Amino acid sequence: MRRRLKSAGLWLLVLALAAGSMALPWMVCRGYDRELFAQPRTRPATDLALSAAARENGFVSQLYERQRLLGGWSEGWEALEGEAAGAAAENARETLLELMALENLPDGARQTVGEALAQSGQGLAWRDEMGFVRVWLGDVYLITEPVTGLPARLSVYGPADAPADPMALLEEWRALLGVDVLPDWEETQTVQAGATELRSVQGRLRLQVCAAHETFLLEAASFS
16 A cells, blocks of 8 residues: 555656646746737838838838838827836937927927926826837827837927928938938928928938927828
8 A cells, every 4th residue: 555655656746747847838938928029029121112221221111110010100009007108208208308409499399398308207108019119298299219219200289389490400300310311302292281391212201390280290200
């Protein structure tokens, strides 16, 4: 009887070790998957619609890939919470400080951004599957691109005074984004009231400034 109990105990031990060895890879892979999917999944643009210079530019290529994958700026966002939301808000504040340094930014937009920066709360934050981050602070919305961290869209709600020289502001912002390396920028006509726009066909990229309906907008977006 003792021999049988001893044998049964050994078998139970062997089965427990086998189960543990089978579970270990699953636990490791599950932890790896969590870490993997928590990171921004950037994709290099390989479409021949972009010039070589555009494909090599992180800002241009990521905006192009996002447009192909998710569409417009209203699509694909998931809310951030806790430390992730706090980090997003802190990064947004740094980016907004850089934007306030633009000499041609209208006074009304500058004032509203300054008021948002003065608030103590962290606001609200979202991220899409490519890693783009959207933050709402006060009356300011900001979207940043994941590879360079540069601002892709600034929306300021409140007094929407137009810039004194919209083209000068676009050129200043174009230099900040590092997309002035594209050689084919041209001003284009737009039906949107209060808007001025530059386009690069080689980069499938448009830059627009617009002040209308109590909203100031500074936006970079891809087009097909």
